Amino acid sequence: MKPDFPFYAGLPVHLNGRHWLMLMAALVLAFGILALLPLQGFPQSLIPALLFVILPLLALRRVAGPHWTALFGPVGLRQLGQMVAFAALTLVGSLAMGLILSQFVTFSHNPVAVSLGSMTAPELVARLIPTLPQLVGEELLGILPFLAVLWVCVTRMHLSRRVGIMLALVISSLLFGAAHLPTYDWNWAQALIGIGTARVLLTLAYIVTRNLWVSAGAHVLNDWTGFLFAFAVGHAPIGTSA
Template sequence: MADSGPDFPYCGATPDAVNGRGWLILLASLALAFAALTLLPRGPFPWSFLPALLFLSIPLAALRRVTGPHWLALFRRVRLTDIGLMILFAIATLASSLAVALVLLQVSPMAANPLSGTMGALTAGELAMLLLPTLPQLVGEELLGILPFLAVLWLCVSKLRLSRITGIMIGLAVSSLIFGAAHLPTYDWNFAQALLVIGSARVILTLAYIVTRNLWVSAGAHVLNDWAGFLAIFALGHMPVGPG
């Protein structure tokens, strides 16, 4: 994998560089945010936003504390080409996870996403109230994917003196496994599904960030991927049933 793009934020000899203590703070903030997302009760709309907002705001607050004015370095201006890349990476993510799932289905059953079982019985308004809180949650999931990737890249390059390409490859693997493991409770502790299906999707989404250095692009691809699946299930559940 060739990588001739600009330095990643927080990793190099730049004013926004994060030290070891800073990375520990950021990773701890992700753990706290994930606990808030998974342990807080989800009330009715609009209270359903609270866990998702905490999931997003806790690591952002930690990033602001650690990097000061550079906390927005993960986010760049979205151009028209970036919107096209969101769509392309969303399609690639869907295709990758589907291909891995089809292979795994030959040897092991897959667990359904808990949300998918409710889609068929929802009205359009109820669907909107269900999906809207996933917007901050999915941006938070991108922080859960990208910050560990950058932390491992920093460790590999700054401390272990490995090449940047090697650091990227190791960071991709480690962050994808972490992201997949975070989905174990969602998929009934199916390790193959969480680590391989979800993990492969994470690889594609992180590649969207690597290509663009813009978390908005990977977040946009993530939203498009997840919402496409939910909307497809909703549409199938509301198809008219023929006579007989």
């Protein structure tokens, strides 16, 4: 039988309200460092990306002890296949939602994707390396609030687990989308609906597998597909007329 989600219902360790506040504070601090204290150039750019992962995990280790690893599962061929499948689902779902939204709103460009078109191959590699820990951090930004809201719904509001999961999925995805507002020039529809839709699909990867490595792998594959496409388009040969 698939294990239940960790932490929200006392397993594998009990977390109280103070513990969840500590985890959320660590996430806010880590995200603030990433967003407000960017370091340009490699390897300096690794520092905020690594802190984005390390600070929430240290907080989780503080409140959950050795059980902090319950967020993660094994990685084998099955999990790699799940990463690919959920990355494809996220890509298709994001494109579909993008097409729908484009009928009603004007999109803002992701500055990272725009910059990739003019980079050399070594610059591209240097830019992509820090995204590995950063995207794992983004999964913590998505999954820990999901579990926190689930804890509130089930433990404090005494809602059913099913209702708690649905509410946690929606609320955590909206929060994740809101965190991307500055990236997209405060375009609320693009951040909350567009990015929120991608977050829903990535969180589904965790809900199905109970393994943050799977949702993180799917996130990396999804984002890197977009980055590499932007790089390829920027370096495509331009035909000239005779």
